[in-house]
Amino acid sequence: MVAVDHDAARPQLRAVREAVFIREQGVPAGIEIDDLDPRCRHVLARDRHGRPIGTARLAPDGRIGRMAVLPEWRGHGVGSALLHALLRIARGQGLSRVNLHAQAGAIDFYRRHGFVPVGPPFMEAGIEHQAMAQRLDRPVEVHDRAGAVAATVAVVAAARRRLWIHSRALDPGLYDHRRVLAALRRFATGGHGPQVRVLLHDALAAQRAHAPLIALGQRLPSVFAFREVEDPVDRDCPSALVANDAGGYFLRPLGHRFDGETEHHARARARQLSAGIDEVWERARSCSELRALSL
Structure with missing residues (x-):
C-alpha cells in the first residue's frame, strides 16, 4: 500500500477506477474523472506482481473518495488497508475531520472503521449513498x-x-x-x-x-x-x-x-x-x- 503521485500513477489509478466505476457500476466517465484529481492525495494497492488492484483518494478538504477495489480482491483486506492509509495521511496533514459518501452496500464497512452516518441517504450518480464522517481530533460521540x-x-x-x-x-x-x-x-x-x-x-x-x-x-x-x-x-x-x-x-x-x-x-x-x-x-x-x- 503506497501513496503515489497522481501524474506519475495516473494510468494505474485510472485502470482500477474505470474497471470498477465505469464498466462495473455504469458511472458516466464525465462524472468519475474530475478536475479535483490532481489536487488530491492518492493511495494505490498492488498485487505481488506490481499490478494495480485498488485505489482511493483524499481531497484537501478531508473528503475521502474514489475508493475502488477490483472484484477478485474484495474481502481480502485491501479496502481496509486503503482506508487506513488515507486516515494516516489525514492525521499527518493535521485534519480534524474526514468525510465521505458511502455507497449503500458499503455503509457497514465504514461503520467498522469508525465512521458515523450524517443526514439521510441520497442518490449520487444513480446510486444510493450515505454521507458519513469521522473526527480525528477528539472522540466520536x-x-x-x-x-x-x-x-x-x-x-x-x-x-x-x-x-x-x-x-x-x-x-x-x-x-x-x-x-x-x-x-x-x-x-x-x-x-x-x-x-x-x-x-x-x-x-x-x-x-x-x-x-x-x-x-x-x-x-x-x-x-x-x-x-x-x-x-x-x-x-x-x-x-x-x-x-x-x-x-x-x-x-x-x-x-x-x-x-x-x-x-x-x-x-x-x-x-x-x-x-x-x-x-x-x-x-x-x-x-x-x-x-x-x-x-
Missing part, C-alpha cells in the same frame, strides 16, 4: 443502540491480538447483537493467538440470560477468559468498555446505557483504559461456572 453496535464492531474488527471487555452482565441489546457476535467470532477464529478478557459485574445474571457470548466462549476457551469483580470499590465502578490493542476503544460512562464515546486511533487512551481493566482483573475471581458445557 455515540448516542444510541445502533451507534453502540457500530462502535463495538469497529473496535473488535480493528483488534490485532487482544480485546478487553468490561460489562455488568454482557449488556442485552449489545453483546447479543448478531453483528457484534459475528465480529467477535471472526476475531477469535482469525489466528495469531487472539485473547479476549471479559470482566463482569454480575456473571450470574449473564448466565441466567443465556448470553450468547458465554456460549461462544465455551466453544473457544483458549481465546475467551471470564472473571467477575469482587472488590467493593471495583463493583461500584459504573462504566463499561471495549478496547483493543490497536488504539481503539468504546467507553460508556454509565454501563447500563448505550451512549458514550469512541476513538480508533488513540493508543495512549486505549492503553490507559485496558491497563485499568488488567488491574481489576488481577483482583477478580475466575468464573469457572461459565466454562460448563451446559448452562
